[in-house]
Amino acid sequence: MxxxxxxxxxxxxxxxxxxxxxxxxxxxxxxxxxxxxxxxxxxxxxxxxxxxxxxxxxxxxxxxxxxxxxxxxxxxxxxxxxxxxxxxxxxxxxxxxxxxxxxxxxxxxxxxxxSIPGIPLGDWTAAIEAGAREVFGGEWERRMAEFLAFMRRRIDGDYVVDSFGFDAELTERLLLAVLRPIAEKWFRVEVRGLENIPAEGGALVVSNHSGTIPVDALMTMATVYDQTGRFLRPLGADLVFRTPMVAGLARRLGATLACQADAERMLTTGELVGVWPEGFKGIGKPFTERYKLQRFGRGGFVSAALRTGVPIVPLSVVGAEEIYPIVGNLGTLARILNLPYLPITPFFPWLGPLGMVPLPSKWLLEFGEPVRTDSYDEVEAEDPMLVFNLTDQVRETIQQTLFTLLLERESVFR
Amino acid sequence: MGRVVLVTGISRDIGRRFARHAAADPSIDRVIGVDVVPPRGDIGEVSFVRADIRNAVIAKVIAREQVDTVVHMSVIATPGRSGGRNAMKELNVLGTMQLLAACQKVESVKHLVVKSTTTVYGGSSRDPAMFTEDMGPKSVPRSGYAQDVYEIEGYVRGFARRRPDVRVTTLRCANVIGPHVESPLTNYFRMSVIPTVLGFDPRMQFLHEDDLYDVLRHAATTDVSGTFNVAGDGMVLLSQVIRRLGKLNVPMPGFAVARAVTALRSARLTDFSREQLAFLTYGRGVDTTRMRQELGFEPNYSTAEALEDFGYSLGHTLASGPVKAGAARA
Known part of the structure; x- marks a missing residue:
């Protein structure tokens, strides 16, 4: 056979x-x-x-x-x-x-x-339902419908951006949702002095800058939104708006160029604006100089606040310095690439993409007492002495708070 | 007493339509259209005078017709059929200079309206989110349309100084879109696959063509002078524009976009210039507070509505072939 x-x-x-x-x-x-x-x-x-x-x-x-x-x-x-x-x-x-x-x-x-073995249709639907309940929670049908409507609006381009290109819906539903677990679980951000952020109206949050790439700005935005429900609108350097990908995302996140015109425009429309006056000097400083505040620009943020009469809220961030410790700088290559600095950290560029994972330092954010500017009139905004004095006052507040927070901190990672 | 309005650049579709629009205004007596080639479409009550603004004949026309209002629309964005960049520059800059010289000479001229563009603000990563009329470009434009407009505005300011009795109104209009508009940007949007600059999503403002005619007429008939930004309310991102028009976008590096557009539209006009690429990379926003408060003009269409109207027309346009505008020459 x-x-x-x-x-x-x-x-x-x-x-x-x-x-x-x-x-x-x-x-x-x-x-x-x-x-x-x-x-x-x-x-x-x-x-x-x-x-x-x-x-x-x-x-x-x-x-x-x-x-x-x-x-x-x-x-x-x-x-x-x-x-x-x-x-x-x-x-x-x-x-x-x-x-x-x-x-x-x-x-x-x-x-x-x-007789081909397969999963019956009923099992499939049950599995999908269970999965949806897992992801969207109890009212999953409504949440799912909302989510689908959101996706549809995205696909049809049927959403609104403000004049700065800020896409509140996308920021709230997607970008902050991505940042939230990083802030809560990875950096374990702890916030103090939230009552110093006004519930409404324009205010200027002034913060120290550190961390090689502006992770501190993103974490501050996520934290402020979660704690107060207000969007923090960051002011960024022009490098942000020159870099592909980053440029497209930054405006959607609510950022705009750090210039007098934009700062005043945002403050007059009652936005909560975040500014990091140290700029590249602060964010790209070597690890040995951590928590030493650099020069606060030319005090442009103070005159913007003076002209619009909004309070200045000093913010001290501890923990961001340790996420990417800068031990060296490839100056020549940075100049060729037209970048302010090109950092070397203990892990980057040695470990490649793995070296870009930030160290899980423990973060402390403290919002200080607001500096009121509405007692000055607009003419005084032109007074350079007043501008310098206020700048120094804000800078000193942040520096002192940084030292206090550093003393309180048990260790870098705990 | 009625007014006599002279419109330059009437052979282009936008000039012709405005001239007809102005002729319908009861406070305007006569509308005279000037160009080197006759307009293609119906000009209604508008009388056409064949004259070249690039030579002194234009002064005679203005004097003979006792023109009191000159609306200068003969500034072109692309060389088109008028020849190369040199011809475009000659028409834009020298044409304007001759026209201004004629206006200065003729006593009857009391009002000058210049249709400028927000392109004059340029486009760069250092731009503020919204330009006001007091701001200039971050770097002086050195080529193309932007440079022409920049120079033209300089000459117009010079004219305003020399003839303080003439009311000079410069309208910096945002990108005009609408069913009949044939411009580099509308041609770009009419492409079935739209190349975009990788990693950038520029902000854009639009002005509907009907609002353009309205604002020009408003400026010609109201007693206001100065420079004004004109744009529809609101702002859209390029990605939104493409989504709403139901098109497909292909992100590619900046330098490739210009080539792709030129290649895809090879036979037709497109000269995809540097300032357009800058616009598609960094976008632009203008502040229209002064338009509302001083000029007293309110556009009928917001940016989104203008886009919607354009998108609505696109269905027809694509089916029956793009609407041919008048010759690109002035």
Whole structure:
């Protein structure tokens, strides 16, 4: 019996690819004869048994029949080649089952299709429902509908940005949602003095800057939104708006260029504006100078606050200095690339992308007592002495708070 | 007493439409259109005078017709069919100089309206979010349309100094879009696949074409002078524009965008200039407070509505082939 199943290449049960005819074509017959003689097989051609006893004659059952063990060493090469070509390797079990049924019953094809193991539709829906409940919580149907509506608005471009390009919906639903776990779980941000942020109206949050890349700005934004529900609108250097990808994202996050015109425009419209007056000097300073405030620009932020009469809220951030300790600077390469600095940290660029994972330092944010500016009139905003004095006052407050916070901190990572 | 309004650049679609719009205004007596080639479409009651603003003949036309209001619309953004960059520069800058010289000479001229553009503010990463009329470009434009407009505005200011009795109104209009507008930007939006600058999402403001005609007429008939930004309310991002128009965008590096646009639209006009690339990279926003408070003009269409109207027309336009504007020559 087994010898009947040996089918050399080209003489498969049905000729060609399932033309439906039982009899092979003349060409196929010729091929079969030739291969039979060339392999030296003394057996009869496979044509006869396939017609006589193999119950499955359709093209689909063909390959499965080849699956059977090959006892003939003479045509082993040909058979194994056919095996390799015709057998679906990853699923041998169904194929074996198919051969079993092929032996016993007659019409295998339809039967075999129906018995393919699968997950019933009911199980699928139940799984999706459970997953949705897991992700969206109890009211998952409403949340899901909201989410789909959000996606639809994104796809249709049916959302509103303000004149600075700020996309509140995207920031709230996506960007801050991404930043939140980083702030809460990775840096374990602890906030103090939240009552110093006015609940409404314009205010200028002035912060120290550190951390090689402006992670501190992002974390402050996420924290301020979560704690007070207000969007902190950061003022960024022009490098931010020059860098591809970053530029597109920054405006959507609510950032705008750190210039007098934009700062005043935002403050007059009653926004909570964040500014990091140290700029690149602060963020790109070496690790040895950590928590030493750099020069506070030219005090532009103070005159902006004076002209618009909004309070200045000093913010001290502890912990951001340690996320990427700068131990060196590739000055020449930075100049070639037109960057303010190109940092070397203990892990970057040595570990490649892995070196870009920030160290999980413990962060403390303290908002200080607001410095009121509404007692001065607009003319005094032009007084350089007043501007310098106020700048120094804010700078000193932040520096002192930094020292206090550093003393309170148990260790860098705890 | 009725007014006599002279409109330059009437062979272009936008000039012709404005001239007809102005002719319908009851406070305007006569509208005279001037250009070197006759307008393609119907000009209604507008009388056409064939004259080149690049030579002194224009002074005779102004004097003979006793023109009191000159609306200068003959500043073109692309060389188009008028030849190369040199021809464009000659038309824009020298044409304006000749026109201003003629206006200075003729006593009857009492009001000059110049249609400028917000392109004059340039586009860079150091731009403020919103330009006010007092601000200039962060760097003086050194090429193309932006440079022409910058120089033209300089000459117009010079003219205003020399003829203080003439009310000079400069309207810095945001990108005009609408069903009939044929400009580099609308052509760009009409492409089926839109190349964008990778990693940037510029902010844009639009002015609907009807609002452009309205504001020009408003400026020509009201007693206000000065420079005004004119744009529809609100702001859209380029990605929103593409989504709302139902197009596909292909982000690519900046230098490739200009080439891609030129290649994709090879046969047709497009000269994708540097200031357009800057606009598509950094975008631009202008403050329109002065337009509302001093000029007293309120656009009918917001930026989003203008875009919607344009998008609505796009279905027709794409099906029947783009609407041909008048010759790009003035």
């Amino acid at each position: 087994p010898e009947a199943e040996i089918i050399p290449i080209g003489t498969n049960g049905t000729p060609g690819r399932g033309t439906g005819r039982v009899k092979p074509s003349a060409a196929a017959r010729g091929l079969a004869g030739k291969s039979a003689t060339s392999t030296g097989a003394a057996k009869r051609p496979a044509r006869a048994p396939s017609a006589a006893k193999a119950p499955a004659k359709s093209a689909t059952s063909g390959p499965k029949k080849i699956e059977r063990p090959v006892p003939q060493p003479a045509s082993a090469a040909a058979a194994s080649a056919a095996d390799g070509a015709g057998t679906p390797k990853p699923q041998p079990a169904p194929a074996a089952a198919a051969t079993a049924t092929a032996r016993s019953t007659s019409s295998t094809t339809t039967h075999e299709r129906g």
